[in-house]
Amino acid sequence: MTAATSAPDNVANALMVKACWYKPMNTDNSWPHSWLLEYIHKCMDGEILVGRELIQQLEILSDHFEDPDIKIDFSDAHKRIKFIEEKCKHSEAPFAGKPFLLALFQKAFIEAIYIFKIYDAEIGKWIRKYQEVLFLVARKNGKTPLIAALCLAEFFCGDMGTKILCSSNDYDQADLAFQAIDAMREQSTALEKVTRKNIKGIYFGNPRKPKKKGKFSYANKGNIRKISAKTGAKEGKNIRVGMSDEIHEMKDDSAVMPIRQALSTQDDPLYFELTTEGFVNDGYLDKRIKEARQVLAGELERPRWLIWLYTQDSETEIWQDEKNWVKSNPGLGIIKKWSFLRGMLDEARTNTETRVFVMSKDFNFKQNNAAAWLMxxxxxxxxxxxxxxxxxxxxxxxxxxxxxxxxxxxxxxxxxxxxxxxxxxxxxxxxxxxxxxxxxxxxxxxxxxxxxxxxxxxxxxxxxxxxxxxxxxxxxxxxxxxxxxxxxxxxxxxxxxxxxxxxxxxxxxxxxxxxxxxxxxxxxxxxxxxxxxxxxxxxxxxxxxxxxxxxxxxxxxxxxxxxxxxxxxxxxxxxxxxxxxxxxxxxxxxxxxxxxxx
Missing domain, CATH: 3.30.420.240 (Nucleotidyltransferase; domain 5)
Structure with missing residues (x-):
């Protein structure tokens, strides 16, 4: 892959780098196509509109391609992308039964998580640079199905014995993620026949072939389970992948800390926090967003944290030009309908309650109680x-x-x-x-x-x-x-x-x-x-x-x-x-x- 002439210098350089430590996937010594670099290129060039906070993260990622201490390996990312697109199907209308075909922003996000490796002297091997992920995106942009598909991919493509935990502030929300994973599992004949489900979770092993050996047999003690802050977050114990959904509803870190600590024994853990903005003042998300912005600005050192924020640059731009809506809604026109968002904005112009809700949930603007009720x-x-x-x-x-x-x-x-x-x-x-x-x-x-x-x-x-x-x-x-x-x-x-x-x-x-x-x-x-x-x-x-x-x-x-x-x-x-x-x-x-x- 060669650099486009219109790309900024840092991106163009990254596209052409082939350092001696990099082992290419292709036999002809060429780079595989990078969805992340394509996404960076299009965002930097203005072809895809994103907010400045995501631009800050993309600039950091583009620098990784030139960092001699970071190894670039596309195999894990592309294996999971292939798994999702070939094995997973949507379960909800209007996409029910259709293959889970990933959009460019979703593929770039997956690559950002997996392709960057650093050497860990403590365990003596190369591991993922990013072990924690904060994913903030407006509602109805497919965040829960995407992370659910990634969790299922980890279950099958990851190490034997991988344990995954879906959590949220309440049991119903945790169940949404778990059911999304299970629906994708059930719709694939190949996945369903080597797994089983009961009231406790999803497990490997076909009851009709209990003596079968290997990764997809009863011998694999990996599982996918769900918990909530109200029903036992202390039960996290030893897991490899954790997922906390809708963290905007959490008042403090009491629900997530047991999960994060349960990852501490793993060589290569992965922890997702996914959310929209919310209405809890001085809650857990407020603290995380504040720290995330400090990291992006270079004021705080958190080298293992990938911060993927789809946010607007100002509230004014929302009302001035609808093309700016994609900054917080990357799935607009693909997953989320333009007509829906136009209708919500029309109502928000005259209805205070609708305006507060839409600004928070559809555009990721935190709404404090400073907004007057009536004019x-x-x-x-x-x-x-x-x-x-x-x-x-x-x-x-x-x-x-x-x-x-x-x-x-x-x-x-x-x-x-x-x-x-x-x-x-x-x-x-x-x-x-x-x-x-x-x-x-x-x-x-x-x-x-x-x-x-x-x-x-x-x-x-x-x-x-x-x-x-x-x-x-x-x-x-x-x-x-x-x-x-x-x-x-x-x-x-x-x-x-x-x-x-x-x-x-x-x-x-x-x-x-x-x-x-x-x-x-x-x-x-x-x-x-x-x-x-x-x-x-x-x-x-x-x-x-x-x-x-x-x-x-x-x-x-x-x-x-x-x-x-x-x-x-x-x-x-x-x-x-x-x-x-x-x-x-x-x-x-x-x-x-x-x-x-x-």
Whole structure:
């Protein structure tokens, strides 16, 4: 293979190097075709767009070809590429039953892992330079099937007795990788007839030929198993290949360290970490990505770590030109559909939750809870009403007691016959001492809100929750507003609930969890944008909504949180809207019957 004239000098030199230590595979003393060098060439030349972080790794790899201490040997890489393309088939639509034909970026990735050898004086032989691999790529670019195929290739092409462990933060995710391996094994007659599977794992040996000898017999004690952080990561023991999937969900290294340590007895171990970006702040992936970027920048020495990051160079380029999407989506047009990603971006332009999810999962931009939930235009609603208009109506109640020394919020949600619009009436409560602790920019606002009776001040350092009870009682006495059910958060609520129930109120606890808060928070956001919530132009409500951000998990569930860096700001009013909507959703049919007078 000769260098292309348009390739950068370092790549061109690498293509032509034939050092004396290199033993070529081909009998005519020529180099075999290198998918990695082809990929480097096309990336450096701009034919294939990749982000600068992958460029940094490719520059390091291109230098390896000129390093006299590194031996270049394509045999292991090409053996595994051939195995995957000839023996493995896809098991999921739309590729089910089709051969696993590797794209250029996948072949280059495999070569990067296997072709570089260094001499290990401790064991007296040449071994792979890279023993750990971090593979970050956007969702639906085939990362799990690729690593699953590589694990199966290691099982068959690697040393006898190779033990492989598939792991993740939860059992279901670990099972996805394991099932991907098993599906490829089952679809190949040649592989299936020399292996067996039970509830514990995959093993060599055909039950119909138990006395057969050799690598593919019962004599080979290698196996493929699965574990999760929650079901026994301590059982890793002695393995040769480890795979940790979706590490973005891990809060710390407790799930991966037992696996990494279980590789320590091997001469030539291989450990994969594969993931997209996630939503866990200060988690394990954040630490690994920080270290990886230090390695790529030459600030940290980790010579055995291959860092393969498909990332964008800026968020702006995503919106400016769709051709840049391939930087984080190398399988776009091959595995992942352009139409799907275009649709997600169109939705993300107007939907905050979608935008946060898409930026993280489709473009590998870490999303902290600094992203505001709603735009100012979404929040602004100057419609007002008079509470007298709702005399004798039914309402849903919501209370955020918060901490006894902080702002608390109480709210009722009302509706009119034949209308989907919600009308909310609310009251806030704060201890006298807390007023002095407010940020300077908020002090005058709160004093004004106290003067307008939008906030009730409790003497001393604690909120008097009985004032909240009396507020609900007053709504009944003065307006005959009957509260159907009242949702509350669980903070310090025991005595308050007993007091409310003594007056005949039906109180329902609303857990502050993903499952409980996500659906109502999304509906509140939609209704605010559609101007279907009339909060009587309450400035405290508007203040709370402006301070509310979304925290999202990997399932796209959301929760309300304070905007990062604004811990002293208040969001209690937004929380009671969401709690109220939770009660409404859970009791919609019964409540609407009361509203309609049926």
């Amino acid at each position: 100012i235009d979404d929040i602004t609603n100057t419609e007002v009403f008079n509470l007298d208009e709702f005399k004798g109506c039914y309402a849903i109640g919501a209370v955020d007691l918060s901490k006894s020394g902080d702002l608390a919020s109480a709210r009722i949600i009302m509706m009119r016959k034949g209308s989907s619009k919600k009308y909310t009436h609310q009251k806030y409560f704060i201890p006298e001492s807390k007023l002095a602790d407010l940020e300077k920019e908020d002090v005058e606002k709160f004093k004004e809100w106290v003067r307008r009776d939008l906030i009730v001040v409790s003497p001393g350092n604690e909120n008097d929750f009985s004032l909240i009870t009396q507020w609900f009682v007053g709504l009944y006495k003065n307006y005959n507003i009957r509260v159907f059910k009242t949702g509350y958060d669980k903070w310090s609520a025991v005595y308050w609930v007993k007091e409310m129930e003594s007056y005949g109120f039906d109180c329902v606890r609303i857990d502050q969890t993903w499952g409980s808060m996500s659906e109502p928070m999304k509906l509140v956001g939609i209704d605010l944008k559609s101007k279907l919530i009339n909060y009587n132009d309450n400035p405290v409500d508007r203040f709370c909504l402006e301070n509310t951000a979304i925290l999202m998990n990997s399932k796209a569930d959301i929760m309300p949180v304070k905007i990062e860096g604004k811990d002293n700001k208040k969001i209690d009013g937004a929380v009671t809207m969401i709690i109220g909507y939770r009660v409404y959703i859970d009791n919609r049919a019964d409540f609407l019957r009361l509203v309609e007078g049926r």
